[in-house]
Each structure stands twice: as structure tokens, then as C-alpha cells.
Amino acid sequence: MIDVAVVSFAQWSAREELARNEVEILIPVVAEAIERSGIGRKEIGFTVSGSCDYLAGAPFAFVTGLDAVGAWPPIRESHVEMDGAWALYEAWVRLQHGDIDSALVYSFGKSSLGDLPIVLSQQLDPYYQAPLWLDSISAAALQARAWLNAGHDEGEMAEVAARSRRAAKDNPNAVVSGDQSAEALLREPFLVTPLRRHDCPPISDGAVAVVLAAGDRAREVCERPAWIRGIDHRIEAHGLGVRELATSASARLAGERAGVDGVDVAELHAPFSHQDPILRDALGLSNGVDVNPSGGALAANVVMGAGLTRIGEAASRIMDGRAARAVAHATSGPCLQHNLVCVLAGDAT
Amino acid sequence: MAETTEPVTMIDTPIELRYRFTAGLAQSRFLRGVEQGRLLGQRCPQCKKVYVSPRGACAACGVPTDEEVEVSDKGTVTTFCVVNVPFYDQKMEIPYVSATILLDGADIGLMHLIQECPSEDVHMGMRVEAVWKPPEERTPSLESIKYFRPTGEPDADYESYGAHV
Amino acid sequence: MSELCAVVGIGQTHHKSARPDVSIAGLCREAATRALEDAEMTWTDIDAVVIGKAPDMFEGVVMPEIYLADALGAVGKPMMRVHTAGSVGGSTALVAAGLLQGGIHERVLTVAFEKQSEADAMWALSRPMPFAPPTMAGAGGYFSPLIRAYIRRSDAPSNIGILVAVKDRLNALKNPYAHLRLEDISIEKVEESPMLWDPIRYLETCPSSDGACAMVLTSEAIGSRAAKPPAWVLGTAMRSEPTMFAGRDAVNPQAGKDCAADVFAQAGITNPREQIDCIEMYVPFSWYEPMWLENLGFVPDGEGWKMTEKGATALDGELPVNMSGGVLSTNPIGASGMLRFAEAALQVRGQAGEHQVDGARTALGHAYGGGSQFFSMWVVSADKP
Numbered sequence: 001m002i003d004v005a006v007v008s009f010a011q012w013s014a015r016e017e018l019a020r021n022e023v024e025i026l027i028p029v030v031a032e033a034i035e036r037s038g039i040g041r042k043e044i045g046f047t048v049s050g051s052c053d054y055l056a057g058a059p060f061a062f063v064t065g066l067d068a069v070g071a072w073p074p075i076r077e078s079h080v081e082m083d084g085a086w087a088l089y090e091a092w093v094r095l096q097h098g099d100i101d102s103a104l105v106y107s108f109g110k111s112s113l114g115d116l117p118i119v120l121s122q123q124l125d126p127y128y129q130a131p132l133w134l135d136s137i138s139a140a141a142l143q144a145r146a147w148l149n150a151g152h153d154e155g156e157m158a159e160v161a162a163r164s165r166r167a168a169k170d171n172p173n174a175v176v177s178g179d180q181s182a183e184a185l186l187r188e189p190f191l192v193t194p195l196r197r198h199d200c201p202p203i204s205d206g207a208v209a210v211v212l213a214a215g216d217r218a219r220e221v222c223e224r225p226a227w228i229r230g231i232d233h234r235i236e237a238h239g240l241g242v243r244e245l246a247t248s249a250s251a252r253l254a255g256e257r258a259g260v261d262g263v264d265v266a267e268l269h270a271p272f273s274h275q276d277p278i279l280r281d282a283l284g285l286s287n288g289v290d291v292n293p294s295g296g297a298l299a300a301n302v303v304m305g306a307g308l309t310r311i312g313e314a315a316s317r318i319m320d321g322r323a324a325r326a327v328a329h330a331t332s333g334p335c336l337q338h339n340l341v342c343v344l345a346g347d348a349t
Numbered sequence: 350m351a352e353t354t355e356p357v358t359m360i361d362t363p364i365e366l367r368y369r370f371t372a373g374l375a376q377s378r379f380l381r382g383v384e385q386g387r388l389l390g391q392r393c394p395q396c397k398k399v400y401v402s403p404r405g406a407c408a409a410c411g412v413p414t415d416e417e418v419e420v421s422d423k424g425t426v427t428t429f430c431v432v433n434v435p436f437y438d439q440k441m442e443i444p445y446v447s448a449t450i451l452l453d454g455a456d457i458g459l460m461h462l463i464q465e466c467p468s469e470d471v472h473m474g475m476r477v478e479a480v481w482k483p484p485e486e487r488t489p490s491l492e493s494i495k496y497f498r499p500t501g502e503p504d505a506d507y508e509s510y511g512a513h514v
Numbered sequence: 515m516s517e518l519c520a521v522v523g524i525g526q527t528h529h530k531s532a533r534p535d536v537s538i539a540g541l542c543r544e545a546a547t548r549a550l551e552d553a554e555m556t557w558t559d560i561d562a563v564v565i566g567k568a569p570d571m572f573e574g575v576v577m578p579e580i581y582l583a584d585a586l587g588a589v590g591k592p593m594m595r596v597h598t599a600g601s602v603g604g605s606t607a608l609v610a611a612g613l614l615q616g617g618i619h620e621r622v623l624t625v626a627f628e629k630q631s632e633a634d635a636m637w638a639l640s641r642p643m644p645f646a647p648p649t650m651a652g653a654g655g656y657f658s659p660l661i662r663a664y665i666r667r668s669d670a671p672s673n674i675g676i677l678v679a680v681k682d683r684l685n686a687l688k689n690p691y692a693h694l695r696l697e698d699i700s701i702e703k704v705e706e707s708p709m710l711w712d713p714i715r716y717l718e719t720c721p722s723s724d725g726a727c728a729m730v731l732t733s734e735a736i737g738s739r740a741a742k743p744p745a746w747v748l749g750t751a752m753r754s755e756p757t758m759f760a761g762r763d764a765v766n767p768q769a770g771k772d773c774a775a776d777v778f779a780q781a782g783i784t785n786p787r788e789q790i791d792c793i794e795m796y797v798p799f800s801w802y803e804p805m806w807l808e809n810l811g812f813v814p815d816g817e818g819w820k821m822t823e824k825g826a827t828a829l830d831g832e833l834p835v836n837m838s839g840g841v842l843s844t845n846p847i848g849a850s851g852m853l854r855f856a857e858a859a860l861q862v863r864g865q866a867g868e869h870q871v872d873g874a875r876t877a878l879g880h881a882y883g884g885g886s887q888f889f890s891m892w893v894v895s896a897d898k899p
Contacts, residue, residue, distance in 0.1 A: 001617070019371075019374055024406075030411070054366075054576045056368070059568075059571045059638050060569060062597070063887075066756050066757070067404055067405075070408070070410050070411020071411075072756060075754055075755075077752065077754035078605055078609065079596070080595060080597065081577060081595055094616070097516040098516060112369075114368045122575065123581070126574065126632075235590075238581055332580065333580040370643075372644070376645065380645055400760065408757065408759040409760070428659035430654075430662065431709070434711065457760045473663075473666065
């Protein structure tokens with residue numbers, strides 16, 4: 001295996017961007033990631049992005065993203081209609097071929113343009129489930145109920161939300177932050193039982209970019225590269241009634257394959273509060289692990305970029321020396337159906 | 350019951366999703382200009398090319414294009430096609446001519462309609478000018494230009510547009 | 515360095531304008547099952563699944579890997595979904611091959627599909643965007659001006675497109691899976707068909723199809739032990755360029771040229787015309803055959819149409835192109851690119867039946883998408899490098 005590291009990370013998000021379109025949001029983020037990487041724009045060996053047409057309501061939405069990259073002379077470029085975390089996976093695989101030593105990965109999306117929970121209902125089986133229009137919040141609520149019934153209580157969910165908001169105060173890209181206590185949050189009305197508004201992710205617009213470099217290139221350009229020590233992803237069965245919703249078998253499996261142990265920091269892509277403890281359990285994270293110091297997806301949720309952001313956030317704590325070993329997680333599909341786990345570490349580990 | 354029924358092979362599941370569309374800063378400036386009867390391009394600081402119907406970035410250089418440059422509403426047809434195929438939600442009556450027009454002062458073509466001209470007369474190098482809606486009917490949209498029509502001038506020299514064909 | 519990848523199983527569906535006999539999952543499984551059978555493997559042998567398709571609006575299902583996980587035997591496995599516009603079928607094969615080349619997995623199933631009958635692809639391709647004048651008319655509205663420019667540049671006679679259409683449609687009659695199989699095709703029939711976007715006539719245009727294509731790719735070790743001779747992947751390449759920028763040549767795009775040069779270099783091809791035995795290229799409008807022959811470097815600029823005119827690209831010609839009938843005969847958009855790659859592999863494995871090129875040992879698979887801006891290609895051979 002060729003050693004690949006994250007050598008830079010840039011992001012921008014806001015609750016709603018009225019003036020700029022997706023490309024205009026993306027341009028400075030890509031520029032910043034490239035600038036911080038120490039690798040010239042034209043030297044980047046491979047470019048891959050993650051985005052979703054249905055966020056923009058237009059087919060081929062990813063094509064305009066290319067304008068932010070300066071794809072001239074022509075570049076090696078690909079795209080997945082998935083969270084950028086999977087684009088990063090494709091870049092990591094590509095770097096294993098050994099002929100190129102750097103890659104740019106980016107995501108962008110404006111969830112504010114449409115009715116996101118309704119849009120996501122159309123991920124469901126088109127014959128049996130999509131016509132029922134089960135929006136993503138209601139689907140998550142089903143899972144939260146299953147989890148509560150498995151012996152948990154809503155206080156744990158409120159704790160997750162409170163912790164996220166506190167941590168998010170230090171995150172300039174957070175859309176939600178504050179000092180509300182779990183008790184105060186529990187006094188809020190339900191949105192879709194048993195979820196309250198704070199248990200759900202905020203609508204966010206934004207973009208995120210990461211630069212990967214391999215082996216010596218990474219060492220040349222970055223003082224403390226965040227090495228990818230393990231990366232794996234697994235998908236589960238689609239039907240909500242077929243899966244065990246209170247646990248995450250695929251996150252557990254991906255975590256085992258990626259080798260999650262001995263991490264100090266975890267950035268978990270848990271758009272709903274109850275998914276945080278589900279994932280901590282699946283990844284076997286002890287209480288000593290600092291979970292979602294960025295505030296996580298409850299603080300800002302750039303759909304199609306939130307998973308890549310978790311990788312970036314985890315990597316940045318390695319790069320600035322705050323952590324020695326971290327795990328980043330990304331999810332896709334209703335109720336944690338598809339999970340990607342990425343273990344990052346500094347040189348010593 | 351011993352009734353035979355046909356198996357269900359198809360169901361109609363209408364999907365309606367509503368979106369707000371953001372033109373973006375560059376496009377908004379351009380469209381406000383169109384509303385005033387002006388065509389405002391943007392120049393790339395690196396390659397110096399002027400983009401019309403600007404997207405806020407020079408796609409080749411990957412940098413923002415901020416410098417505004419007004420271009421003419423007259424130009425040259427670089428290429429075109431005669432559309433004769435019906436499709437859902439089509440607004441124009443077929444056949445119609447859709448062309449790429451290199452406006453004087455711009456380095457990239459603009460797509461629009463050609464009318465007031467039999468479709469078989471449209472050709473590369475033809476000089477055309479915009480036919481605008483009256484000011485009170487204009488909106489921030491390229492529909493403020495109804496179409497382009499031939500000016501009657503002699504064809505442009507191939508050199509002036511050949512790179513764009 | 516990169517490992518060697520083998521193609522050991524190939525399958526596709528019977529492509530039709532509508533396949534109401536199967537669901538989207540059923541369509542994919544039909545192709546995947548055939549590929550697995552060809553590979554003499556079962557679902558449980560597969561380590562990872564990579565699917566690809568064009569915009570989700572063509573079926574109205576958002577991110578269909580989520581729905582298809584069960585149907586494609588991916589539960590508990592890694593699953594990816596690639597989307598690079600029209601070239602996606604090719605890119606999907608490349609992402610899948612990449613997993614073998616990177617030594618990540620041993621056996622990967624890759625499926626590309628489109629079930630266009632479930633929504634309205636023409637509408638999805640030409641939705642009027644806010645603030646823009648209603649000038650678009652589907653893909654043809656974009657490409658016919660480029661064809662017009664090619665004709666002017668090359669001084670090609672006006673019948674070349676018709677010759678391509680007749681040839682591809684005759685080839686399709688030898689392909690049991692092809693969508694359009696027009697028994698009575700002739701030059702006159704094509705000439706008389708309605709002009710859609712001058713100079714493209716109806717019979718010079720691709721259909722809208724429901725269909726899927728699948729392949730089983732393996733490592734070198736497993737490929738060497740495969741039940742049937744594999745197709746070895748000698749080279750893989752992708753290139754993209756922006757949709758529009760000042761001075762862009764959209765007729766003979768640089769990205770296509772660079773991609774071809776890269777894939778030939780990897781495969782040790784220094785003289786494509788001699789060393790490539792046949793080509794499956796993405797020709798959705800007839801004139802793209804000569805245009806791509808030039809772009810790929812098989813002939814000098816301006817000479818592509820001469821190959822078509824003299825019959826060199828016919829099934830029994832010196833350089834057969836689109837032996838399967840190509841995109842002109844079958845076009846499930848998301849699958850079309852992979853069909854090109856798969857048909858190239860079928861040729862070098864000697865499995866192309868009636869549309870087999872005698873003695874084909876090395877073939878090129880080519881796909882493109884967007885505004886002639888995304889290219890993906892592979893070179894496959896019966897001979898291990």
C-alpha cells in the first residue's frame with residue numbers, strides 16, 4: 001500500500017447563501033485548499049468531487065463545479081454522486097496506482113434551495129417506499145424510536161445536541177452553536193417524535209475541499225501530514241424494516257476493517273443526535289475520545305460535503321498537532337445505511 | 350375469488366419538487382445589465398479573455414473574473430443548428446434556429462435564437478444584431494432579447510471568429 | 515505500482531425503449547447475473563460493487579445505489595456510484611478497474627444502467643434553466659453545430675453521416691442485445707428520415723433505451739485461473755476539460771486527444787491504426803465516427819471521413835468501428851459507456867458471436883460525456899503484457 005495523507009483542508013458554510021451560486025462558493029474554498037497544500041494547481045494529479053443533482057434541482061450539477069478548478073490543460077477528473085468522503089475514497093484508491101502523487105477532492109451543495117427532507121425521500125425504493133414520501137427526518141425518527149426502545153433515553157440525545165453546540169462555538173463554519181443545556185433543550189417541542197429540532201441537522205449551504213498527497217510528496221509539502229492508516233466503507237440492506245436500526249452493523253464492520261483503535265479524536269457524521277451514540281458504540285469508542293470537536297453535523301451539515309468535512313476536521317487536528325490518531329466517519333442513505341470510516345494518524349503512530 | 354387480474358407492471362408516481370434558483374453574483378450582474386439593454390461581459394485577470402453570460406470564473410484559469418467589460422449587441426454567428434424535434438415543455442415552435450453568436454468584444458459565444466431569416470440562410474460568419482423587447486417589458490433574463498436577426502452586413506472575416514468554430 | 519486487472523465476466527440486458535417486465539433492480543440484475551454466469555462466479559464471490567449511471571432525474575430515483583444495495587449483492591460490502599455524465603459507463607469501469615489495479619480487492623462487480631422509460635430523459639436533458647432563453651433542444655442541439663463545424667473544417671461530403679448510420683444499424687442486426695434492429699435499413703431510408711437538428715436526421719441519432727451492462731473484474735492471479743480467457747486491461751485513462759472557455763475547440767477536444775495518448779502509452783500502442791484491431795467508440799450522432807477517429811489519433815485531422823467512406827470501419831474492414839451497432843443502436847445513457855468497454859472486451863475474448871471481428875486481440879473502448887468534455891477509455895487485449 002502507498003501511504004497517502006491529507007495535507008490541507010478548507011471549508012465554508014452558512015445557513016443560507018442568497019447571493020452566490022454553488023460555483024462562486026466553491027472557488028475560494030478550492031483555492032484555499034490548494035494554496036495551503038503547497039502543491040501547485042496544475043501539478044495536482046487527480047481531481048474528484050462529490051455532489052448531488054437533486055440538491056440543486058438540475059441534472060449534471062457537478063459539471064459547473066469544474067469551473068472552480070481550472071481544468072485546463074485537461075485534467076484527470078472524476079465524480080461520484082455521493083458525499084465527498086466517497087470521492088476521497090476514490091482518490092485514495094487512485095493514488096495507490098503509483099503514477100501520480102496528489103489529488104484534490106471537493107464537495108459543494110446548497111440544501112437551502114429545495115426542501116431537503118422531502119428530496120431525500122426520493123432515495124427510497126421507487127416502487128414501494130418513495131411514493132409514501134417518507135422524508136428523511138421522519139425516517140430518522142423511526143430509528144430514534146427504535147434506539148430509545150433498545151434501552152436509551154432522550155436525555156442522551158439532548159446531551160449530544162448540547163455538546164455539539166458548545167463545541168461549535170469555536171467553529172467559524174458552524175451554523176448552530178450556543179450554550180443551551182440538555183435540560184433546556186428537552187423543554188423544546190417535538191418536531192417529529194421523538195426528534196426535536198435540535199436533534200436534527202441544520203440546513204446548510206457550503207463547500208469543502210481536501211488535498212491528498214502520497215509518500216514523499218506529502219512529507220515535502222506538509223510538516224505533519226495526516227496519514228490515512230485505514231479506510232473502508234460498507235453498505236447495508238435498504239429496507240428499514242430489514243435492518244437493525246438501533247445499531248450500525250456497517251459502521252462496525254467498516255471500523256474493524258479500517259482499524260479504529262487508540263484514537264484521541266473522532267469526527268462522526270451523525271446528522272441526528274441519536275446516531276452519535278449508535279456510531280460511538282459501533283466504532284468501539286471509549287469515553288475518553290473527543291467526539292465531534294467541530295460540533296459535527298448538528299452544527300453544520302453541508303449535504304454531500306458533511307462526511308468529507310469530518311475527514312477534513314479530523315485531519316486538521318492531526319496536522320496542527322492537537323491529536324495523534326483520529327477517526328472520521330461519513331454516512332449516506334436513510335438511517336445510517338452506508339458508512340465510511342477513515343483512520344488518520346500523525347507520523348509517530 | 351377465481352377472477353384473473355392483470356399483473357401490475359407500471360405505477361405512476363408523480364414527483365414534484367420545488368427549488369429556488371440562485372443565479373449567483375456574476376450572473377446577477379449580467380442579467381441586471383440585460384434588463385437595462387446592456388451586455389456586460391467579464392474579463393479574466395490571467396488570460397484576459399472576455400466572458401459573456403459570465404459564470405464568475407474563467408473556467409480555464411480557475412480564477413474569479415471581476416473586471417466588467419461592456420460588449421456589443423452585434424456579433425457573428427460561429428455555429429448554429431436548426432431544431433426540428435418536439436419535446437415536453439418546449440417553448441418555441443419548430444423548426445427554429447439556435448445559434449452561437451460571438452458578440453463584438455467578447456471571446457466566447459452566446460447561445461440565442463435567430464429569426465427574421467429563413468433557416469436555410471443562416472450560416473457561419475453571418476453578422477447579426479439583437480432585437481430587444483421594449484424597455485418596459487425587459488426582465489433580468491436573456492429573454493429580454495427576443496432573438497438576433499441578420500444585419501445585412503457582409504460576412505465577417507473567417508479570422509475574426511474562426512477560432513471559435 | 516499498478517497491478518494488472520482482468521475482465522472475466524461480461525453481461526448485458528436486452529435493450530429496448532422500455533422494459534416494463536423488470537424493475538430498475540431487475541434490469542441491473544439481468545446484466546449482473548449474466549456477467550457472473552460468464553465468470554462462473556456467484557454473488558458471494560464478489561468483494562465490492564461499483565455502479566454508475568447518468569443523472570438521477572432520468573429515473574427519478576435519488577442516489578440509486580442506496581436502493582440497489584440488496585439487489586446487487588452488496589450488503590456488507592463496499593459500494594460506490596460514479597456519475598461523470600455521458601462517459602459514466604466508461605468511468606465506472608475505470609473506477610472498478612482501479613480497485614483491482616490498486617490491489618484493494620480481488621473481484622469487483624461493476625454495473626452501469628439507465629431505465630429511461632421510467633422518467634423523461636429528453637425533458638431532463640433540456641430543462642429550461644431560469645434566466646436563459648429557451649434555445650436548447652436536447653443533446654442534439656448542442657452537438658449538431660459542432661458537426662456542422664467539422665464538415666466545414668474537413669470538407670467532408672454530406673453523406674458521411676448516413677454511411678455511418680447504415681453501417682452501425684447493419685451491425686446491430688448481428689447483436690442480439692441491441693435495441694434498434696432495423697431489418698430494412700438502407701441509405702435511402704436514412705436520407706428520407708426527418709431532419710431533427712440539421713444536419714442530423716432521425717436515423718442518424720441514438721435511441722433512448724432501457725438497459726444495463728455488467729462486468730466482473732479480477733486481479734491478475736484470479737484472471738489467470740479464470741474459466742474462460744480473460745480480457746487483460748492494458749491501459750485506463752480519464753480526462754476532463756471545462757464546458758466552455760475562450761478559445762476552446764469543442765469539435766476536436768484536447769481532453770480526448772490527451773486521454774487517447776495516455777491510454778495508448780500505457781498499453782504500449784505506438785501505432786494505433788496498426789496495433790488496435792477494432793474500436794467501440796461512443797457515437798451518439800453518426801458524424802462522430804469520423805470526428806472521434808481523428809480525435810483519437812487513428813488518422814490525421816480532416817481524414818476521418820475517408821475511413822468511413824471507403825468502408826474501412828465496416829465489420830470486415832481494416833479498422834472496424836462499433837461492431838455491436840454502437841450507441842446509435844442502443845443508448846441507455848448511463849450504460850452506453852460501459853457497453854463500449856464491454857464490447858471491446860467481448861471482441862478480444864472471442865465472445866462477440868455474429869459481430870465478432872476475426873482475430874481481434876487488442877481493442878479500444880471509448881466513452882465521452884458532457885459538452886464533449888469528459889473522456890474515459892481503456893485498451894483491452896487477449897494477450898497478457
